Amino acid sequence: MTPKIKTALDEGNINSFIDLTRPLLADIPYNISLSKYETFYHSIIFIAIKLSNLEVAVERETGLGWIDMLVRTERYVYIIEFKMGSAGDALKQILDKKYYESFLSEEKEIFLVGIGFSREQRNISEVKYASLPGVPLGERRASPLSLDQINISVLEYPAGEPGRRGNA
Numbered sequence: 001m002t003p004k005i006k007t008a009l010d011e012g013n014i015n016s017f018i019d020l021t022r023p024l025l026a027d028i029p030y031n032i033s034l035s036k037y038e039t040f041y042h043s044i045i046f047i048a049i050k051l052s053n054l055e056v057a058v059e060r061e062t063g064l065g066w067i068d069m070l071v072r073t074e075r076y077v078y079i080i081e082f083k084m085g086s087a088g089d090a091l092k093q094i095l096d097k098k099y100y101e102s103f104l105s106e107e108k109e110i111f112l113v114g115i116g117f118s119r120e121q122r123n124i125s126e127v128k129y130a131s132l133p134g135v136p137l138g139e140r141r142a143s144p145l146s147l148d149q150i151n152i153s154v155l156e157y158p159a160g161e162p163g164r165r166g167n168a
Helices: 002-010 014-026 038-051 087-096
Strands: 055-061 066-072 076-084 109-118 123-132 153-156
Touching: 002 014, 002 038, 002 076, 014 038, 014 109, 014 123, 014 153, 038 055, 038 066, 038 076, 076 087, 087 109, 087 123
Parallel strands: 076 109
Antiparallel strands: 055 066, 066 076, 109 123, 123 153
16 A cells, blocks of 8 residues: 555645545554544554655644644655644645745645544545645745635545545
8 A cells, every 4th residue: 555655645646645545544443543633643644654655754843833744755745734623724724824835945846735534434534735836946936825825626525425525
């Protein structure tokens, strides 16, 4: 599974990354799951990405807070925020705290990824993400200020339904 996770992130394919991650979380037996804690999911996803031989950092400090997870590939930067419940709140935090700003000078596409977990499903319940295209060095990139200024893709996983729903 970890080579597939690496391939998905190397290719900028959030949908595939999530589709590979959900079964991993679903396979954790109920009696050893700490499903009410965001850090439980955070740790499992960190280990999966680390085993994929990708550059990953957790709790990376910025001027306004801590990025839950930062993943770098040759072509992409992923800024990932986790929340119990709302992926929208996670994405909003990335924007409100401007976690992306220190990466704007890179010639890489930047993915802003909010992942929401469900205590009941014990898995990812929603993902909201947007991307800021890479800009050649020396050109200015407009910095998004709010959710209204970026195109957001949504993946939802209703309880009892294994497939993905959404506009992505």
